[in-house]
Amino acid sequence: MKVQIWSDIVCPFCYIGKRRYEAALQQFDHKDDIEMEFKSFQLDPNAEKGTDKDLHQSLATKYGVSYEEGKAMNDRMTEQAKEVGLDYHLDHAIPTNTEDAHRLSYYAKQHGKMNQMMERIMHAYFTESLDVGDHETLVKLAGEVGLDQEDTRQILSDGAFKQEVQVDQQQAAQIGVQGVPFFVFNQKYAVSGAQPTETFLEVLEKVWKEENEQSPIQMINNAGEQCTDDNCDI
């Protein structure tokens, strides 16, 4: 059973949704049979690096409200994060372009560490207020999950895995993904957004049941030229 999760590093609901999904997984009897795959999604592919944008001000500008009201919205997000055990510090978060972080997640995937890498980068962004667009920061984080730092520096500088990141976004467009997080179960069912843990659990159970239920064989015809132990119907 395969679960694909489109998300962006700097998307606050993605990290919250990841935690809710993980909580569902813990309650799911067949969690060891699930293959989880992160898919890249850039909320803003044109985002700049190295800016000193203030997230409260960004929200305030977007909604045409005061700085205080922008901060209040971020505070509500921080409260939601706390409910799933995450410690957001949106005051000091450093918004950036996430393409390199996504490319790094694909490098980590080659080594079976995609989930750890995504987790590490999201924690760095939301909790530690690190600049996850900075190559040396990413190299350090990669080292922490056990990846080779020299190789990481190389793939970050030579543009490796650009195509994988693009393909993920094209797939998202084809499926009709409007926002992230976006979860696809066995190419069959989709859940959009950071839904409650119970929703994820219900879908996991549903897909599992459908995949493992032997549906009865359907007869195409009722009569035929056949032989039984008694006779051949000629």
Next chain:
Amino acid sequence: MKVQIWSDIVCPFCYIGKRRYEAALQQFDHKDDIEMEFKSFQLDPNAEKGTDKDLHQSLATKYGVSYEEGKAMNDRMTEQAKEVGLDYHLDHAIPTNTEDAHRLSYYAKQHGKMNQMMERIMHAYFTESLDVGDHETLVKLAGEVGLDQEDTRQILSDGAFKQEVQVDQQQAAQIGVQGVPFFVFNQKYAVSGAQPTETFLEVLEKVWKEENEQSPIQMINNAGEQCTDDNCDI
């Protein structure tokens, strides 16, 4: 795509059905992607070997008709066989217990020759009037499809593959097979009897289409806490 065919060696409709199925396969664009598997079915597991039963008389006795009428029924079967290019000689066929022939088909399966072996034994029974219950006859037929004759003699005498033959018949009972031939496509659809070639072709096309059609991903929920390129809905 997998097709399983339950049949018995001495079942006249099974050989005819095999030909009609094969004709459908020839017209099927994806025939190279089909895995075909014969499953054992004994119309009469208690049949004796070494009898000199006359098939016309057997039919006559079964239906309480004259010998001539029994022969006429078999002649009609021979006509049907001719229509698919088979040359039946039911006058001289030697009815027997088919368990050993089925066991041999499983030995052939180990060497990737199950289809050739079944074909060779059915031809021997229906066209050449050979005693396919006789071990030395089976050894000779096995040699003709490229199997080791000494090994064949050994597995015939030591009772190898009895369990495989039994399991097939238990499966048939579970599925509700009333007679043979009986075709199961991808554990999903079943065709009973020697249906017309068009029927087999239709089912092959239907199953192929269903297996290869990407069904659209179904959304479980409509709204969610998510981030779009524009904003996060808090």
